[in-house]
Amino acid sequence: MKPGEIGMRERFRSLTAGPALALCIERFRKMTFGIPLALCVLGVLFVLDIMLGSVNIPLDSLLAIPTGGEVKETWATIFWYWRLPKAITAVFAGAALALSGLLMQTFFRNPLADPFILGISSGASVGVALVMMSAGFCGIGAVFAGLGFLGDVSIAFASVLGSLAVLLLILLISAKIQSSTTILVLGIMVSYISGAIVTILLQFADQSSMHSYSFWTFGSFSGVTWSQLPVLAFFLTAGFGVSFFLTKSLNALLLGEQYAVSMGMDYKKIKNAIIVNTAVMAGVVTAFCGPIGFLGVAVPHFCRSLFVTADHRILVPACVIVGGIIALATDIISHLPGTDLVLPLNAITALFGAPVVIWVIVRGTRFGRGVTT
Numbered sequence: 011m012k013p014g015e016i017g018m019r020e021r022f023r024s025l026t027a028g029p030a031l032a033l034c035i036e037r038f039r040k041m042t043f044g045i046p047l048a049l050c051v052l053g054v055l056f057v058l059d060i061m062l063g064s065v066n067i068p069l070d071s072l073l074a075i076p077t078g079g080e081v082k083e084t085w086a087t088i089f090w091y092w093r094l095p096k097a098i099t100a101v102f103a104g105a106a107l108a109l110s111g112l113l114m115q116t117f118f119r120n121p122l123a124d125p126f127i128l129g130i131s132s133g134a135s136v137g138v139a140l141v142m143m144s145a146g147f148c149g150i151g152a153v154f155a156g157l158g159f160l161g162d163v164s165i166a167f168a169s170v171l172g173s174l175a176v177l178l179l180i181l182l183i184s185a186k187i188q189s190s191t192t193i194l195v196l197g198i199m200v201s202y203i204s205g206a207i208v209t210i211l212l213q214f215a216d217q218s219s220m221h222s223y224s225f226w227t228f229g230s231f232s233g234v235t236w237s238q239l240p241v242l243a244f245f246l247t248a249g250f251g252v253s254f255f256l257t258k259s260l261n262a263l264l265l266g267e268q269y270a271v272s273m274g275m276d277y278k279k280i281k282n283a284i285i286v287n288t289a290v291m292a293g294v295v296t297a298f299c300g301p302i303g304f305l306g307v308a309v310p311h312f313c314r315s316l317f318v319t320a321d322h323r324i325l326v327p328a329c330v331i332v333g334g335i336i337a338l339a340t341d342i343i344s345h346l347p348g349t350d351l352v353l354p355l356n357a358i359t360a361l362f363g364a365p366v367v368i369w370v371i372v373r374g375t376r377f378g379r380g381v382t383t
Contacts, residue, residue, distance in 0.1 A: 044317055044324075048331040052101070055338040059100065060093040062347035067093075092232070097338065099234040099242065103299050104309075104337025106246045106291040108329040109253050111306030112313075113288050116260050116322070117281070118184070121370050122194055124306030125292035128180055129200030130173045131303070134296035135227070137172025139208045141165050142223050143215035166241055169297035174289035176200055181285065229300035229355035231341050242298050249291040253326050256283060260322040303356055304363020305340075309333045311366055336362065 061067050065088060071081045075089045111124035118128075125131045141164060179200065184193050212220055226233070234242060259280045262270040271277050295302065313328040314320065340358040 045327060045331065048328065048335065052331055052335050052338070055335055055342070056097050056101065059097040059338045059342050060089065062342055063088075063093065063345050064348075064350045066347060091236075095234055095236055095239055096232050096341070098239060099299065100231040100337040100341045101334035102242060102246045103231060103295045103302065104305060104333035104335070105330040106249060106295050106333070107302060107305040108309035108313075108333025108336075109250065109326065110288045110292045111308075112310040112322075112325060112329050113253065113256075113260070113284050114306070115310055116263055117284050118193065119263075119266075120194070121311065122307060122367065124304075125173065125288065125296075126301065126303040126306055127194060128197035129176045129204065130197075130289065130292050131296050131301045132201040132204035133172040133174075133176030134169040134293045135172070135301050136204045136207050137168035137170070137293070138165060138226070138297055139211050139223060141168045142226070143211050143219040166245065166294050166297045170245075170290050170293035173293035173296065174286070176204075177285055177289050181281075226300045227356075229302040229359070231299055231337070231355070234298050238298060242294060245290055245294040249287050249294075250330060252283060252287045256280065256287075257322040257326050260326075261320075264320060301356070302359055304359045304367070305333060305336060308363035308366035309336055311370065312336075 057069075057072070061069065061072055065084070067075075067085050067089065071079075071085055072089065073079075074081050075086050107125070110130075114123040114125065114128060115121060117123075180193060180196060183196055187193065187196075208223075212223070215223070259270065259275055262273050262275050263280075267277055270280075292306070309332055310325065310329055313325055313332050316332070317324055317328055319325065340355060340362060344353045344355045344358045346353065
């Protein structure tokens with residue numbers, strides 16, 4: 011055997027004996043088995059979300075609709091104009107909220123951080139309220155309603171601006187205050203202020219705008235139409251791409267800002283990317299689906315426990331998939347299959363997310379893997 015070959019074998023043996031290969035094997039196992047299994051669950055729930063509702067569509071008829079088979083016209087109408095866009099919206103929105111929560115928890119190093127608790131969704135609500143209830147002030151609300159695609163972009167843009175403004179305010183104050191508890195209290199206060207602003211706006215809005223906004227606050231994936239879906243998908247897909255690009259930096263942030271900088275990371279650039287990306291995803295979801303709470307704070311912890319890892323190379327795709335799973339499951343429950351009743355989506359997500367938040371608090375100051383207060 012040649013000396014070079016002996017050296018290569020020795021290096022291979024040292025690699026197999028070290029922890030690096032064990033980590034690679036563990037990551038490969040989770041990506042090979044855990045992620046595909048979650049994708050299968052996502053696919054099953056996606057089909058169930060289309061099948062079940064006040065009118066249940068049999069599976070054979072559901073499979074025949076896309077291929078142009080002979081089915082009831084009512085079922086085809088429900089499939090194309092109601093259930094399919096609703097299910098697609100649920101997947102996108104659930105994934106975006108879960109990723110937003112993951113980014114916030116890693117950036118603030120706080121297990122209770124998410125767009126809703128930190129007041130980001132409340133800021134987005136103010137932006138949406140200003141657009142939806144503008145008719146009460148100067149009679150331009152109908153203009154936005156009649157713009158179609160441009161009106162959808164206007165609502166999304168106002169929502170993103172509102173969420174970004176709140177997030178920047180929190181970051182400015184957090185630079186001077188190191189206590190994560192204080193930051194969370196600040197977020198709650200911002201939510202109260204935003205709620206007060208919206209309440210004042212309601213006093214000047216007409217009945218139609220008040221009704222639309224009140225229904226919007228319940229949260230729903232059903233209000234997104236085919237004309238609005240491309241806007242939602244465009245912004246959220248871009249947000250997913252940025253999140254995948256940030257996985258290495260997010261792993262470095264787990265050990266603190268100083269460690270990340272010592273590893274050669276441009277902290278300011280990464281911070282701005284996280285801020286804008288979170289504001290865009292949370293703002294767009296809030297604009298089209300309402301202020302949906304608890305998914306952002308609960309799903310990242312659920313993924314950490316499910317995949318037993320803090321590696322964002324696994325957590326980011328896991329949050330995308332599991333966020334879609336939880337969103338579809340809560341949507342199915344909220345529509346109470348077989349009945350004409352529809353429960354507010356926020357009530358169902360609270361029943362799922364609130365126990366997770368309680369568990370985080372009860373477990374103490376250190377929860378999850380890689381997130382500390």
